[in-house]
Amino acid sequence: xxxxxxxxSWVICKSGTSVKIECRSLDFxxxxxxxxxxxxxxxxxxxxxxxxxxxxxxEQGVEKDKFLINHASLTLSTLTVTxxxxxxxxxxxxxxLEGLSYNSPLHFGNGTRLTVT
Amino acid sequence: KQEVxxxxxALSVPEGENLVxxxxxxxxxxxxxxxxxxxxxxxxxxxxxxxxxxxxxxxxRLNASLDKSSGRSTLYIAASQPGDSATYLCAVAxxxxxxxxxxxxxxxxxx
Numbered sequence: 692x693x694x695x696x697x698x699x700s701w702v703i704c705k706s707g708t709s710v711k712i713e714c715r716s717l718d719f720x721x722x723x724x725x726x727x728x729x730x731x732x733x734x735x736x737x738x739x740x741x742x743x744x745x746x747x748x749x750e751q752g753v754e755k756d757k758f759l760i761n762h763a764s765l766t767l768s769t770l771t772v773t774x775x776x777x778x779x780x781x782x783x784x785x786x787x788l789e790g791l792s793y794n795s796p797l798h799f800g801n802g803t804r805l806t807v808t
Numbered sequence: 809k810q811e812v813x814x815x816x817x818a819l820s821v822p823e824g825e826n827l828v829x830x831x832x833x834x835x836x837x838x839x840x841x842x843x844x845x846x847x848x849x850x851x852x853x854x855x856x857x858x859x860x861x862x863x864x865x866x867x868x869r870l871n872a873s874l875d876k877s878s879g880r881s882t883l884y885i886a887a888s889q890p891g892d893s894a895t896y897l898c899a900v901a902x903x904x905x906x907x908x909x910x911x912x913x914x915x916x917x918x919x
Binding site for chain 1: 839840842844849850851852853854857859860897899901905906907908909910911912914
């Protein structure tokens with residue numbers, strides 16, 4: 692089946708530094724990818740929609756300058772948390788749409804646990 | 809604004825029991841509904857995808873139904889096993905390729 696690889700699976704960084712998270716579709720091309728944030732025991736909150744070759748669309752309340760998204764190819768999207776602070780500590784998950792229609796299945800990465808000290 | 813609600817929030821059952829997880833959504837204009845499984849600290853694994861034109865999907869011991877008009881879906885798990893313990897998430901695909909998630913049902917199957 693379709694596989695989405697997310698890297699790293701966990702990262703610890705110091706406050707003020709930046710962290711990049713990669714999301715790759717391994718056996719299919721993904722024009723559209725999504726980035727989610729999940730707080731403990733809560734559901735996934737959509738942060739932004741990433742489209743290959745264009746600017747990401749951010750959800751209301753998500754700071755685009757703090758969470759930089761780049762979708763430079765059909766198999767790779769990156770999320771960079773800039774000037775990270777402890778409140779940015781969370782579980783970040785990416786997903787990739789396998790196909791171009793609204794009925795296309797959505798495949799998820801295994802997530803990245805970010806801890807900012 | 810589409811909202812997805814899952815009931816119950818948590819469920820504990822003995823091994824072997826059949827169980828039903830519920831999902832409701834407020835806007836029936838959906839493209840599909842998907843059930844996922846999430847293990848602690850992990851990503852999501854897709855279990856079943858039901859297109860808006862379908863009524864149900866089956867995979868092994870899992871059966872998911874969809875009633876778009878009433879805004880409801882159920883996930884039926886037959887003969888539950890301890891390995892089924894996880895959080896089950898329901899998600900609906902709305903316009904603009906957005907997928908809206910419910911808060912999940914945490915299932916614990918006791919051996």
